[in-house]
Amino acid sequence: MGGEISHVAVFGPGLMGASLLMALRKKSPHTKLSVWARRNEAADEIVKRGLADAACTDPAKAATGADTVVLCVPVDRIADVARSIAPHIGADTLVTDVGSTKQTIAAKLEEIFSEDKNFIGSHPMCGSEESGLGAARADLYEGALCVVCPTTSSRPELLEKVESLWKTVGGRVAQLSPADHDKAAAATSHAPHIAAAALVALVADEPEAFRALCASGFRDTTRVASGSPELWSAILAANAGETAAALQRLEKILTNYRQAIASGSRDKVAGMLQDAVAQRAKIFPKN
């Protein structure tokens, strides 16, 4: 048994971290919550808002005594933060993260926590183009798919504990290996992010009178492209191989469409679009 979740330490009170604090406060009011923030001002703000019992900028202090540590910092900072807490956690403490890529993170953190095998990665699929404490909300995890990524070395009781954490805040849990997660995320999230940014670039090259034609369809299609370039360039760097492979497949599909359109094969284009309608209806039965 990984034991009860009675003291959670959240590292990084941004959109994901602060929303987790709010959700735990609401759903599990007796759980002690401590926070590590990079800046004193952010730590003070957390306490002032009553989002945690304690908040500080000292990783060791924030981690000490917690039975569950959730690393909610950008993917390129997770390993550094993990190293700073490793000497200070208990043998049965669960360490998880909420990073959008899993393979490179799992490799590093399983090494850092190799002694007690504390780490199992997570990726709650509820990020958005917004970021920061200001965008946080108590229901962010409600109904969200929370992917957990155990490996052959994961401890079963800690796997149970991490699943329990996400269920507590309303998430639906699925298991994927870190490699499978990254392949799936490349197709469902990382390549689509680039496609959205590329569409913005396509239109940005046009005269202003042309750009004025961007309507609600274009707004929705490109919404994710307003996400933080800092966070996203780190995510793409951590999943570069799979994202590049997915983009290459996407380019090939676009070329097929372009050739069908240019050759005047209206029936072929209609068939391809019909497939897309049917495939999308399977993915989102309620649109």
Next chain:
Amino acid sequence: MGGEISHVAVFGPGLMGASLLMALRKKSPHTKLSVWARRNEAADEIVKRGLADAACTDPAKAATGADTVVLCVPVDRIADVARSIAPHIGADTLVTDVGSTKQTIAAKLEEIFSEDKNFIGSHPMCGSEESGLGAARADLYEGALCVVCPTTSSRPELLEKVESLWKTVGGRVAQLSPADHDKAAAATSHAPHIAAAALVALVADEPEAFRALCASGFRDTTRVASGSPELWSAILAANAGETAAALQRLEKILTNYRQAIASGSRDKVAGMLQDAVAQRAKIFPKN
């Protein structure tokens, strides 16, 4: 003067046509409204719902007496419907359409109405992935950009009249030549539609456990791909050249991203994403 808009004939009571009827009923209650529908059932439904004063399946009858005719049928049927009404309209009757492409339509309809130069094309930018009478709503045109596409042969008083029509139902009017419209629509709407459909195809190739990772970002990015394949294949066929050119530019942008990601140029990727954020903020100041 093109005169008052006192009798509007709407051809095709789908999403665009029926919404126009509802808007005119509300904003201009003394305007007489007549409707042509392809099927008797649709004509009956229009009258039963009180959306028009008269509705029938005879184009000549529906057009007779109208000072304004709005063709709201799919783009590949506009020319046929136009031919069927040409002998039955008055010399000062305005004929416009709501098709998503303008160049081929303008060429055909300026020929059909060459005697009295009745035609000026329109494209209200408020379509959606929904279609049909059931999706119609009185505020569809409210705040929507309504592009009107005069040519050198357009009559100034009819241009004034078509602009007045869209303003009456709450639209914002902009003028573009048919060629400029189609170039702009390719970049802002037709290529993005294909990109959305291509992203669905990309994910459809993945195992079901992978597809489960499609979250709200993917839902929004691909929403337009649920649009009618029949309507869209007609639109793409009518704007094939410009759409293919825009897709080729999009493929090039994607290739640039892929190469930057694959080569590990994180700063370059961050810079490209930062450009997209800034460009999108210009297009949609309020997100």
